[in-house]
Amino acid sequence: xxxxxxVTDEQLSAFIDTYPIGQLLSFKGIAxxxxxxxxxxxxxxxxxILTLYEKRVAPEDLPFFLGLMGHLAERGLNCPIxxxxxxxxxxxxxxxxPAALISFLDGMWVKRPAAAHCAALGEAMAQxxxxxxxFELSRPNTLSVGGWRxxxxxxxDQADSVYPGLSDIITAxxxxxxxxxxxxxxxxVIHADLFPDNVFFLNDRLSGLIDFYFACNDxxxxxxAICLNAWCFETDLSFNVTKARALLNGYASVRALEPAEYNAxxxxxxxxxxxxxxxxxxxxxxxxxGALVTPKDPVEYLKKLRFHQSVETATAYGLEA
Amino acid sequence: xxxxxxVTDEQLSAFIDTYPIGQLLSFKGIAxxxxxxxxxxxxxxxxxILTLYEKRVAPEDLPFFLGLMGHLAERGLNCPIxxxxxxxxxxxxxxxxPAALISFLDGMWVKRPAAAHCAALGEAMAQxxxxxxxFELSRPNTLSVGGWRxxxxxxxDQADSVYPGLSDIITAxxxxxxxxxxxxxxxxVIHADLFPDNVFFLNDRLSGLIDFYFACNDxxxxxxAICLNAWCFETDLSFNVTKARALLNGYASVRALEPAEYNAxxxxxxxxxxxxxxxxxxxxxxxxxGALVTPKDPVEYLKKLRFHQSVETATAYGLEA
Numbered sequence: 001x002x003x004x005x006x007v008t009d010e011q012l013s014a015f016i017d018t019y020p021i022g023q024l025l026s027f028k029g030i031a032x033x034x035x036x037x038x039x040x041x042x043x044x045x046x047x048x049i050l051t052l053y054e055k056r057v058a059p060e061d062l063p064f065f066l067g068l069m070g071h072l073a074e075r076g077l078n079c080p081i082x083x084x085x086x087x088x089x090x091x092x093x094x095x096x097x098p099a100a101l102i103s104f105l106d107g108m109w110v111k112r113p114a115a116a117h118c119a120a121l122g123e124a125m126a127q128x129x130x131x132x133x134x135f136e137l138s139r140p141n142t143l144s145v146g147g148w149r150x151x152x153x154x155x156x157d158q159a160d161s162v163y164p165g166l167s168d169i170i171t172a173x174x175x176x177x178x179x180x181x182x183x184x185x186x187x188x189v190i191h192a193d194l195f196p197d198n199v200f201f202l203n204d205r206l207s208g209l210i211d212f213y214f215a216c217n218d219x220x221x222x223x224x225a226i227c228l229n230a231w232c233f234e235t236d237l238s239f240n241v242t243k244a245r246a247l248l249n250g251y252a253s254v255r256a257l258e259p260a261e262y263n264a265x266x267x268x269x270x271x272x273x274x275x276x277x278x279x280x281x282x283x284x285x286x287x288x289x290g291a292l293v294t295p296k297d298p299v300e301y302l303k304k305l306r307f308h309q310s311v312e313t314a315t316a317y318g319l320e321a
Numbered sequence: 322x323x324x325x326x327x328v329t330d331e332q333l334s335a336f337i338d339t340y341p342i343g344q345l346l347s348f349k350g351i352a353x354x355x356x357x358x359x360x361x362x363x364x365x366x367x368x369x370i371l372t373l374y375e376k377r378v379a380p381e382d383l384p385f386f387l388g389l390m391g392h393l394a395e396r397g398l399n400c401p402i403x404x405x406x407x408x409x410x411x412x413x414x415x416x417x418x419p420a421a422l423i424s425f426l427d428g429m430w431v432k433r434p435a436a437a438h439c440a441a442l443g444e445a446m447a448q449x450x451x452x453x454x455x456f457e458l459s460r461p462n463t464l465s466v467g468g469w470r471x472x473x474x475x476x477x478d479q480a481d482s483v484y485p486g487l488s489d490i491i492t493a494x495x496x497x498x499x500x501x502x503x504x505x506x507x508x509x510v511i512h513a514d515l516f517p518d519n520v521f522f523l524n525d526r527l528s529g530l531i532d533f534y535f536a537c538n539d540x541x542x543x544x545x546a547i548c549l550n551a552w553c554f555e556t557d558l559s560f561n562v563t564k565a566r567a568l569l570n571g572y573a574s575v576r577a578l579e580p581a582e583y584n585a586x587x588x589x590x591x592x593x594x595x596x597x598x599x600x601x602x603x604x605x606x607x608x609x610x611g612a613l614v615t616p617k618d619p620v621e622y623l624k625k626l627r628f629h630q631s632v633e634t635a636t637a638y639g640l641e642a
Binding site for chain 2: 025026031106200203
């Protein structure tokens with residue numbers, strides 16, 4: 001939870017004046033999001049989310065992220081939509097930060113997803129993948145297999161302080177994954193961060209997807225693998241195969257999985273577990289004393305990785321061979 | 322900025338169901354307020370603020386605070402209004418905390434108030450004092466002169482670590498103030514915390530007062546003295562007599578000051594400066610390492626105290642004798 005940048009009402013009023021949305025009536029900082037500063041803005045024409053992009057978002061990626069949201073919304077996906085300013089652009093500057101005004105999306109995320117939520121997530125993810133196919137911009141996945149070794153190099157020496165033997169475990173896993181990482185799977189724009197807090201529901205119906213700031217071009221099945229990790233483990237880190245089956249069946253009801261994707265799932269799930277293990281490990285070791293944000297536990301993803309290491313085929317995820 | 326208590330969507334939905342405001346559509350934690358947890362709630366019928374009262378608010382005071390807001394609103398004062406639940410009450414419980422749902426008030430607080438803002442504040446404060454006169458509940462001011470010595474006792478030993486000689490300065494000031502503290506001034510319900518962040522403006526017009534959780538019964542002129550300290554010093558802590566004159570004239574245009582109130586202002590201003598010096602000193606010395614909230618600087622109020630010590634009569638605040 002965070003508001004990293006303070007904005008004065010004069011600054012904000014001047015910024016809002018560049019949009020055709022009437023006069024500013026109120027604004028409040030939102031205690032959510034660990035990457036950016038978010039404010040709820042009320043004007044004469046409605047409620048909006050104002051996002052100030054902090055240092056973890058590269059400014060050159062913003063046209064991709066904001067353009068993607070508009071593109072997906074045009075194709076019927078429920079997601080926040082960047083508001084065009086009076087010059088027709090969607091990106092501005094406020095308090096020295098790149099800033100965008102985005103429509104307010106109703107819905108709440110589910111802290112304890114049930115199988116039905118996983119099924120709805122699968123459907124929405126497949127719709128996302130299909131809707132993104134004719135998006136004209138692209139962005140490489142900087143947090144895919146090629147990025148993991150450099151990331152590990154920055155925290156390898158301290159890894160064992162977090163969990164005994166962790167450095168060796170990651171070294172061995174990196175070798176296996178780099179050797180067997182699948183190529184030529186069906187690819188396109190993926191969300192790459194579809195954790196439960198980025199998926200809104202209303203009355204147990206999925207009402208929208210949010211937070212597109214990790215979106216990139218990569219294998220569709222890698223997005224699925226991320227969700228298997230993020231949605232299908234219980235709080236005791238046991239794997240719930242019913243939820244996984246619901247997720248995969250929900251996905252396949254919109255976009256059929258090819259055999260190569262199906263076969264790659266165990267390795268993609270290992271890779272996805274390693275990706276979050278590494279970024280969490282890096283954050284865990286980098287967090288300054290007295291920081292406002294508590295880093296997430298890397299060991300959770302070590303345990304998920306170990307589950308997928310024990311998996312031989314994707315039947316372990318609940319589907320028939 | 323803070324959300325101290327996490328609320329699940331199931332808990333919140335059940336709570337919202339006790340109000341006649343339609344179905345819950347979304348909620349977001351607000352990064353404001355250092356005493357309570359606040360959420361913006363959107364339902365089918367509008368936007369509301371949900372407040373969970375944390376440990377610094379005594380539950381037995383809540384009927385006074387919430388009743389006062391309703392009372393003032395009925396008399397035409399712009400302030401947030403507690404929403405009645407289906408049983409006709411305004412106080413509920415959520416996540417183990419007392420909780421209330423309050424109307425959403427537009428407006429923004431002014432970081433650098435000008436004399437015109439001070440004049441508007443004076444008028445609104447006098448309207449508040451008049452509107453509160455027939456409020457049937459009362460609440461003593463636990464942070465008035467009788468509470469300062471016990472508060473000081475808890476931080477006296479460490480006071481000099483914050484500012485050299487501070488312990489002696491406060492000891493001497495307490496003696497003077499206790500000896501000369503005025504009695505029998507016109508009294509009633511005062512806000513007691515009308516800092517700029519509790520006064521909303523729209524287009525430089527005052528649009529409402531918020532945050533009634535220090536309101537109590539005390540001398541009206543003490544409320545004025547608090548505002549002289551909170552609104553009329555520049556960032557370099559020089560006193561701006563133009564702003565003070567605007568504030569006092571604004572107040573007197575709605576409710577005339579009696580001579581006894583006028584004469585008491587310098588001592589009341591010293592007392593008010595001492596009150597915030599003491600509470601800030603206490604917070605400064607009590608804050609745990611790694612706390613989410615940065616305590617406010619007590620020395621600011623030492624400097625304000627010293628200004629008022631140098632004042633002989635209320636003419637120093639810009640009014641004719």
